[in-house]
Amino acid sequence: EAVAILISGRGSNMISLVKQASGYRVALVASDKPEAAGLVWAAAHGLATWSLSPKGIGKAAYEARLDAALHEAGIGTIALAGYMRLLSDDFVARWRGRIVNIHPSLLPLYKGLDTHARAIEAGDAEAGCSVHVVTEELDGGKVLGQSRVPILPNDDADKLAARVLAAEHALYPRILSEFVMTPFDHVRDVALTLPETE
Numbered sequence: 001e002a003v004a005i006l007i008s009g010r011g012s013n014m015i016s017l018v019k020q021a022s023g024y025r026v027a028l029v030a031s032d033k034p035e036a037a038g039l040v041w042a043a044a045h046g047l048a049t050w051s052l053s054p055k056g057i058g059k060a061a062y063e064a065r066l067d068a069a070l071h072e073a074g075i076g077t078i079a080l081a082g083y084m085r086l087l088s089d090d091f092v093a094r095w096r097g098r099i100v101n102i103h104p105s106l107l108p109l110y111k112g113l114d115t116h117a118r119a120i121e122a123g124d125a126e127a128g129c130s131v132h133v134v135t136e137e138l139d140g141g142k143v144l145g146q147s148r149v150p151i152l153p154n155d156d157a158d159k160l161a162a163r164v165l166a167a168e169h170a171l172y173p174r175i176l177s178e179f180v181m182t183p184f185d186h187v188r189d190v191a192l193t194l195p196e197t198e
């Protein structure tokens with residue numbers, strides 16, 4: 001299965017997906033940030049890369065360019081890994097059930113940003129990460145797998161983030177491998193949970 005990994009930054013999850021690829025191959029690393037550190041690593045390791053800054057381009061036109069790059073690379077599945085741009089409902093619908101994301105919390109807890117600070121603030125004993133199917137609802141699609149880590153007494157957001165990140169690197173390749181072997185189950189699950197339309 002040809003996978004595209006979308007990144008916006010350092011790309012440590014992308015690197016672990018590349019290094020632990022099994023049942024899929026990383027056919028494209030794409031970014032909305034042409035200066036993303038992860039792109040440099042990907043190119044240096046012989047991977048195909050694509051990047052385009054969204055500045056001055058409308059969202060629909062931007063996503064049409066991205067979509068074209070994905071199709072040109074023969075992509076079947078998209079893995080978001082620290083991709084900080086929201087995909088439009090149209091884009092998600094076109095790739096329904098074929099986009100996954102990793103989120104640094106135990107979903108459904110702490111959707112959105114600042115997950116680690118919020119978990120510490122709440123006095124939680126545990127934090128973690130979740131790999132989920134991407135739907136139109138932010139961080140709201142079916143959870144495919146989770147990994148838990150303890151929150152320790154002297155944790156701050158950075159210390160906790162480092163512990164969770166190590167768990168992310170182990171979890172994401174494993175779950176992506178499982179996902180690409182059974183994608184249609186997920187398409188069906190997502191379709192079944194779609195809100196009813198008139």
Ligand code: GRF
Pocket residue numbers: 007008009010011012013014081082083102103104129165168
């Ligand atoms: C990770 O914590 C991921 O869960 C979140 O953004 C961070 C990206 O880190 N969505 P990296 O670019 O993979 O190093």
